[in-house]
Amino acid sequence: MRALPVLTLLASALLGGCVSVATHGTPPASADPAADDSLNATAWYQTSLERDLITREVFRAAGVHLDAALADPSWDALPRADRDNDPAGLPPAIIVDVDETVLDNSPHQVRMIRSGGSFSEGSWDAWVEERAATPLAGAVEFLGEAARRGVTVFYVSNRTVAQGPATVDNLRATGFPIASADQFLGKGTVVEGCAGTGSDKGCRRELVGRSHRVLMQFGDQVGDLVDIASNTRAGRAAAVAPYAAWIGERWWVLPNPVYGSWEPALFGNDWSLSEGQRRAAKQAALDAGQ
Ligand SMILES: [Mg+2]
Known part of the structure; x- marks a missing residue:
């Protein structure tokens, strides 16, 4: 009887750990497609x-x-x-x-x-x-x-x-x-x-x-x-x-x-910027309502 809570806790911890790893820490499996902004x-x-x-x-x-x-x-x-x-x-x-x-x-x-x-x-x-x-x-x-x-x-x-x-x-x-x-x-x-x-x-x-x-x-x-x-x-x-x-x-x-001219308008029409720089400029251009 006393062992049961321990097992339950252990199972919870393992399951919790699994859920946590699966949602937060695991890199994409090799079969997952690469991210693409479009x-x-x-x-x-x-x-x-x-x-x-x-x-x-x-x-x-x-x-x-x-x-x-x-x-x-x-x-x-x-x-x-x-x-x-x-x-x-x-x-x-x-x-x-x-x-x-x-x-x-x-x-x-x-x-x-x-x-x-x-x-x-x-x-x-x-x-x-x-x-x-x-x-x-x-x-x-x-x-x-x-x-x-x-x-x-x-x-x-x-x-x-x-x-x-x-x-x-x-x-x-x-x-x-x-x-x-x-x-x-x-x-x-x-x-x-x-x-x-x-x-x-x-x-x-x-x-x-x-x-x-x-x-x-x-x-x-x-x-x-x-x-x-x-x-x-x-x-x-x-x-x-x-x-x-x-x-x-x-x-x-x-x-x-x-695609369209609306997009480069958000990063100064500067296509020489890296993809990451362009993405940052686009995020910065958005309005979070505050
Ligand atoms: Mg057209």
Whole structure:
């Protein structure tokens, strides 16, 4: 009888010890995958039903505004800096970004997670050449309907001009309206009379605006809609602020929690920082509510 409490205590201690070690002290087994900062966001992006519902609701809501946009000759979705002519009377167009706006490239991200690699131009180019990206829910239906109603869709993308043929193939094969390869305006497109820099899309938007009235713009990045003078949280907000009334009417934003200019805005756009330094800056940028 007296031995029982001792055994019970011993068992408790052993069990407690086991629990403690298992939850606090044991390094990951070799079979455990390495930590990756993009895992949860990528899992959400690729597998959640919620993402499909969000993109579908964006494109359906845009469809509701299409009649009004077509009927009103003063309706134009270009930022003022990208428009120096009168759009009334010009044929209608819609501008969409490509990646994570109409096409889903999450398999490329998954490959990086599984290999422990990070983004490289080489692996990205190989993915683009596969022509394997799939449409986001609702995008083909909305843009197809717009095209049937006489709207030209321009794909203003920071895929490069050299990646244009593969991108056009991918878009066509998945059902997007793209009658002419000229509807793809990639990074490196030369726009006469407009000195654009790098990935800024202002000159390419201006080019579309010279020949078309732009009914709507779609993007997963603020820079898809308007050029950002300063990529800080405040600078990004300031770029969009004059157009707040256009959100959900002329400008439409798709979700992308995996990557985007919102991220480097948190570490001073300094990609030379180590991954740990960037992670520290991102943690520091969060608000704990105190
Ligand atoms: Mg994009």
